[in-house]
Amino acid sequence: MSRAALLAWAGLALASLFWAGNSLVARAFTGAIPPISLAFWRWATALMILLPLVGPSLWQHRQTLRRAGWRLWVLAGLAIASYNYLLYTAALSTAAINLSLVSTCLPLATFIGAGLLLGEWPARRAWLGLLLALCGLLWLIAQGDWRALASLSFAQGDLLMVVATLDWALYSLLLRRWSAHFQLPPFTLLGALVLLGLLMLSPLYAWELWQGARFELSLPNLAAIGYTALFASVVAYQLWNIGLRELGPARTAMSNYLMPVFTAILGWLLLGEGLQEHHWVGGALIVSGLVLAARAQKS
Template sequence: MTGWRDSPALAWVGLVLASLCWAGNALVARAFAGEIPPFSLAFWRWSTALLVLLPFVVRPLWRHRQQLRAAGWRLWALAALGIAGYNCFLYSAAHSTAALNLTLVNTCLPLALFLGSGLLLGEWPSRRAWLGIGVATVGLLWLIARGNWQLLAGLSFNPGDLLMLLAVLDWALYTLLLRRWSAHLQVPALVQLGVLILLGVPLLLPLYLFELASGARFVPSAHNLSAIGYTALCASLVAYFLWNHAIRVVGAARAALSNYLMPLFTALLGWLLLGEGLQPYHWAGGALIFAGLLLATRPARG
């Protein structure tokens, strides 16, 4: 019998919360791009997360050491992709491209996971799901265009956008492998997250040391430390735990649809925290995004 922890509805609530946490992470990445170097932010984000999580997972890690040893290189690959690679690409991109471009490139993730789920996992989405992703994409583009389609024609791209595209492909591969290797990772979700962070921090250390050697440093002010604290607790521990759990329950392709909520939440957070007013195109784009998500995730009637 499936337990309440494996409820699809609960998994979707978790995905919504994860998207909210990552929307805040995008705001932090942009706001502190001139204050904290990218590799420093990635290293201290995950080091702080590890310090917080380790007391709760030390004993479970030891109890499940046989399963973790059997997973072996798969855990190293997931840590390299999901902990080290993705965050370095993301924070580097935030230093060299506009927020609008980050959002636009990020729309490639659901499509990449839809195709990857079919090719690598044999989990082809239904026609309803493809229609839903189309509706959600229209809503997202309407947000990006600010209600004026002509603005899309005027978008320009730079090398930072390539870094964001690499981040999207990196995250797509992490998600697909996490789903494909689920049979080899039969440990509690918190233990899985703990071991990935434990392996990911040493992978980030050489990049951090290289950055220090190049003279890139940040001032450990209360302002900067609070940003690192947010990324460690919310964008790392909470969001990754919820995402990894949802991949097991609803699959990679369906979980990816929650990605469309991130720019909507970014606009809402900008309104709440920065006083940026919500315009009619925000509401129209948000309605299309939610309609697309409901259409794609609603089970077909027998």
């Protein structure tokens, strides 16, 4: 494995850690911050962080951005506006375990999409890694008892999470397919996507305010927004985009299986939730599957 690929995998693991923290924040502040407000201020704060870094570069590459045109709007709509709206809204009406279960379709959807849209069919060893990691994730969700999967119930929010997962897979695939149109520094591209996505979120946020939804400007609420803006947005999205460039969408999507592992570890460290046998077994299966996918070469 090349040094660039190794660094890309390390970055994806870090992104999964930050997104696992984002899931904990979203669950903890569901009653304190309305979903669209959290999405809007997450990206507004991220834009304030990015602009001093990428403002001059955005102006310098304005011709490239103009030529990218509608493609940038599509990617921003998928990754910034619709995905976050769907995710935070789904969290209001479904259990966290169901969100994890539905998210298992992301690597599979990306594997198939990479073959159909990009002609990048993963090697057989990568498919084996996908299956192994999927078994590990389901073992975590079932808490070590496969019979528990049959007793799961699904709420209205599960459909929103399905749409959100497919939304993210499509973003990853299109970003890879249109990479020739985005000859930009990575942070410049991210800044452009955040700016356009925030413009699309603004009408939804105005509608939420008109409905009377507000949140208190307390230190915990502001800290939650700050975490989602810096770590779950600026840093994690940048690391994901680098993974797409170095590894392709299929293998990049495999890193999604690390999120429940990190969620369990964070729950143990921050919430005092003990790590059980099924956490260790499921985590080992997921890591083994990722190692197989990482070492697989394109066929």
